[in-house]
Amino acid sequence: MSYELLGITVLWIFLFGYLIVASIDFGAGFFSYYSAVTGKRHLINNIIERYLSPVWEVTNVFLVFFFVGMVGFFPDTAYYYGTALLVPGSVAIVLLAIRGSYYAFNTYGTNKNNRFYMLLYGASGLLIPASLSTVMTISEGGYIEEHAGGRLTFLYGKLFTSTYSWTVVLLALVSVLYISAMFLSYYADRAGDRNAFEVVRKYALAWSGPTILSSLLVFFAIRNHNPVHFERMEHYAWMFVMSFACFLVAVYQVWTRKRLGVGFVFVILQFGFAFFGYGAGHMPYVLYPYLTIYDNFTSEPMAIALISVFILGLLLLIPSLYLLMRLFLFDTKYVQGKRGK
Amino acid sequence: MLLSGYDPVMYSRILTGLTLAFHIIFATIGVGVPLMIAIAEWIGIKRNDDHYLLMARRWARGFVITVAVGVVTGTAIGLQLSLLWPTFMRAAGQSIALPLFMETFAFFFEAIFLGIYLYTWERFKKKTTHLLLLIPVVIGSSASACFITIVNAFMNAPAGVTVKDGKIVDISPFGAMLSPAMPTKVSHVLVTAYLTCAFVLAAIAAWSLLRGRNHIYYKKALRLTMMSAFVFILASAVIGDLSGKYLAKYQPEKLAAMEWHFDTTKQAPLVLGGILTEDNEIKYGLEIPFALSILAHGLPNAEVTGLNDIPEDEHPPLYIHYLFDLKMAFVAVMVFIAGAFIFLLYRKRSAAFGNKWMLRGIILAAPLAMMTIEHGWIFSEVGRQPWLLRGIMRTNEGATTSDHVDTMLIVFVLLYAVLAVSSVTVLIRMFRNNRAEDEIAAKGFKGGDE
Numbered sequence: 063m064s065y066e067l068l069g070i071t072v073l074w075i076f077l078f079g080y081l082i083v084a085s086i087d088f089g090a091g092f093f094s095y096y097s098a099v100t101g102k103r104h105l106i107n108n109i110i111e112r113y114l115s116p117v118w119e120v121t122n123v124f125l126v127f128f129f130v131g132m133v134g135f136f137p138d139t140a141y142y143y144g145t146a147l148l149v150p151g152s153v154a155i156v157l158l159a160i161r162g163s164y165y166a167f168n169t170y171g172t173n174k175n176n177r178f179y180m181l182l183y184g185a186s187g188l189l190i191p192a193s194l195s196t197v198m199t200i201s202e203g204g205y206i207e208e209h210a211g212g213r214l215t216f217l218y219g220k221l222f223t224s225t226y227s228w229t230v231v232l233l234a235l236v237s238v239l240y241i242s243a244m245f246l247s248y249y250a251d252r253a254g255d256r257n258a259f260e261v262v263r264k265y266a267l268a269w270s271g272p273t274i275l276s277s278l279l280v281f282f283a284i285r286n287h288n289p290v291h292f293e294r295m296e297h298y299a300w301m302f303v304m305s306f307a308c309f310l311v312a313v314y315q316v317w318t319r320k321r322l323g324v325g326f327v328f329v330i331l332q333f334g335f336a337f338f339g340y341g342a343g344h345m346p347y348v349l350y351p352y353l354t355i356y357d358n359f360t361s362e363p364m365a366i367a368l369i370s371v372f373i374l375g376l377l378l379l380i381p382s383l384y385l386l387m388r389l390f391l392f393d394t395k396y397v398q399g400k401r402g403k
Numbered sequence: 404m405l406l407s408g409y410d411p412v413m414y415s416r417i418l419t420g421l422t423l424a425f426h427i428i429f430a431t432i433g434v435g436v437p438l439m440i441a442i443a444e445w446i447g448i449k450r451n452d453d454h455y456l457l458m459a460r461r462w463a464r465g466f467v468i469t470v471a472v473g474v475v476t477g478t479a480i481g482l483q484l485s486l487l488w489p490t491f492m493r494a495a496g497q498s499i500a501l502p503l504f505m506e507t508f509a510f511f512f513e514a515i516f517l518g519i520y521l522y523t524w525e526r527f528k529k530k531t532t533h534l535l536l537l538i539p540v541v542i543g544s545s546a547s548a549c550f551i552t553i554v555n556a557f558m559n560a561p562a563g564v565t566v567k568d569g570k571i572v573d574i575s576p577f578g579a580m581l582s583p584a585m586p587t588k589v590s591h592v593l594v595t596a597y598l599t600c601a602f603v604l605a606a607i608a609a610w611s612l613l614r615g616r617n618h619i620y621y622k623k624a625l626r627l628t629m630m631s632a633f634v635f636i637l638a639s640a641v642i643g644d645l646s647g648k649y650l651a652k653y654q655p656e657k658l659a660a661m662e663w664h665f666d667t668t669k670q671a672p673l674v675l676g677g678i679l680t681e682d683n684e685i686k687y688g689l690e691i692p693f694a695l696s697i698l699a700h701g702l703p704n705a706e707v708t709g710l711n712d713i714p715e716d717e718h719p720p721l722y723i724h725y726l727f728d729l730k731m732a733f734v735a736v737m738v739f740i741a742g743a744f745i746f747l748l749y750r751k752r753s754a755a756f757g758n759k760w761m762l763r764g765i766i767l768a769a770p771l772a773m774m775t776i777e778h779g780w781i782f783s784e785v786g787r788q789p790w791l792l793r794g795i796m797r798t799n800e801g802a803t804t805s806d807h808v809d810t811m812l813i814v815f816v817l818l819y820a821v822l823a824v825s826s827v828t829v830l831i832r833m834f835r836n837n838r839a840e841d842e843i844a845a846k847g848f849k850g851g852d853e
Contacts, residue, residue, distance in 0.1 A: 118518075
């Protein structure tokens with residue numbers, strides 16, 4: 063495997079990690095607010111808070127890791143995406159800032175369950191996936207114009223009026239809610255909290271249909287927007303078929319209320335197959351048609367250094383993450399709220 | 404302001420400066436407070452004194468709020484580097500991606516263990532197990548400060564790269580981390596962060612004592628934090644001197660501009676205060692003979708490069724002299740306050756905890772320490788102008804050419820104002836209604852008199 067391919071694979075895995083943990087996080091924030099509005103907060107608030115509190119900081123790191131690694135391995139992406147994304151990127155930063163800080167203010171401050179704070183982090187949590195998904199949209203090409211001399215302009219009007227970009231936003235929104243509700247079902251089941259489970263199970267089932275429908279929409283929209291990419295994705299058709307099969311298994315588990323852990327693993331597989339199928343089809347372009355992974359790849363010594371540090375870092379991170387999960391995810395007593403803080 | 408029309412370079416500079424100035428407050432707390440928490444918890448376990456354990460716990464509670472703002476503003480500056488300085492990041496990606504990458508790992512490590520630490524106060528049978536969880540937090544926060552400062556050190560004095568026609572061609576990833584600016588910068592950043600946090604926590608204790616709340620808890624807190632501040636201030640003095648010698652050798656233009664040293668001379672004097680006339684004459688300044696030569700090279704007869712020997716278009720702005728002098732004035736006040744406290748503690752203990760002026764001085768030291776950090780950074784960054792990467796890339800070459808940087812500036816000003824107000828409100832509310840002495844009484848904590 064070439065360094066380029068190795069680099070982009072590592073980054074893609076991290077982006078996938080972010081997609082899963084952030085979806086759980088963002089969706090939970092929204093459900094937390096929604097349940098307060100609909101008067102069901104007392105039922106599900108405990109499980110949401112017990113899971114989110116120890117992990118909210120970690121979620122952010124996945125994202126930082128992705129973009130720092132991207133600039134490290136593919137310095138030209140900083141130039142193209144940096145110039146193009148000033149406004150959508152800044153919007154994402156503001157939303158992330160509001161969400162992260164108001165989550166902490168609400169959870170650790172004395173004035174718990176402040177409706178306004180909850181609205182801020184619930185609503186921003188839904189808008190973040192939408193704003194981050196513009197990066198995916200832009201990577202398909204057609205929204206950046208390169209002039210003579212290397213000056214770039216970002217075509218805002220085109221982005222806002224394109225069907226493709228809206229289908230991606232839609233997919234981002236509904237899959238966040240779906241992933242989160244599927245996870246919370248599993249977590250509530252582990253906690254033995256039947257009341258919470260019944261609430262989040264309904265959320266999960268309600269969002270499963272729209273998730274699959276919007277995935278299909280994106281498929282058709284790509285076909286119109288970037289036929290080259292669509293054709294390449296057809297080579298990996300089996301991955302999308304697998305993704306759909308995993309979706310069926312996951313929904314079946316939640317529907318029958320059985321083995322929800324396995325169900326959530328299938329949710330991860332469902333998105334994993336789709337995400338890596340999409341990514342593989344996208345290769346070798348990082349930004350169609352300007353930038354491939356082979357343009358201005360970082361120097362060989364830097365690539366080797368980054369990969370070595372990455373492996374050393376993983377040796378440190380994996381046991382730590384395992385410890386975090388052991389203590390808060392798989393510790394039945396903690397999950398059931400029987401342990402003091 | 405000389406802004407006629409839309410100038411993305413100027414707006415990018417202002418926005419980056421604003422984000423960093425705001426982030427540094429929380430980043431400094433993020434680096435220093437875990438160490439102070441660890442010291443308090445360690446003393447509490449060693450002496451079996453619940454007061455110190457509560458101290459660690461109360462500090463940790465407030466710390467979470469500041470961490471949240473630190474994390475989000477840190478993410479902001481991380482992304483803004485690419486959004487506002489795309490050409491620079493293209494060059495940085497080639498040369499200093501490694502420390503940036505390592506910083507993320509350190510941050511990751513810290514985030515994981517901070518989450519565990521905060522939720523396991525009563526989980527382990529042995530108290531030391533919980534304390535051990537704080538070690539990765541302290542290491543992680545200091546290491547991330549260290550790595551990000553390495554990035555900044557490279558910008559001040561690039562190393563480990565070969566430059567051909569103004570472009571970086573050959574890179575040694577680890578060599579780029581060992582810039583000549585690295586040792587002094589990293590140690591200065593770490594020690595002053597510890598110092599500032601010690602003063603900030605001391606000011607909180609002093610505030611309660613000044614209000615007449617004489618519980619032994621506050622005296623213990625004040626003694627611990629002020630003793631730490633005293634040690635850190637001695638350390639930062641030594642490092643500050645080394646930083647001067649570093650500048651003389653590697654960035655003479657910054658040293659010359661900050662000291663208004665125009666002609667290259669031996670036995671160079673140091674100028675304190677003063678104002679500069681339009682034809683570069685110094686008025687009302689206090690000259691200390693030989694001091695600049697001693698500061699720069701450790702010898703009164705050493706030669707110090709003057710600004711006239713440096714091309715004019717590479718001169719940093721001369722107002723950094725005021726920034727530096729103001730910073731040193733703050734430092735002098737802090738040294739005096741820390742010294743006075745230690746003196747009273749050993750000569751007249753009751754006054755150390757009871758004298759109103761002593762307590763007011765300690766309360767003053769906290770904002771002064773934070774302002775010194777801000778001044779130090781502004782001085783260091785402005786003093787590197789006109790370079791973005793010293794000797795390689797000028798600031799105007801690295802900035803974005805995008806539209807709308809001005810609008811984004813307004814958006815972020817609003818964001819930081821909102822975050823500042825809400826975090827301070829939340830912090831005050833957290834502690835006002837939950838005083839340490841009440842918590843001690845409610846939980847029946849024990850702790851010996853000193």
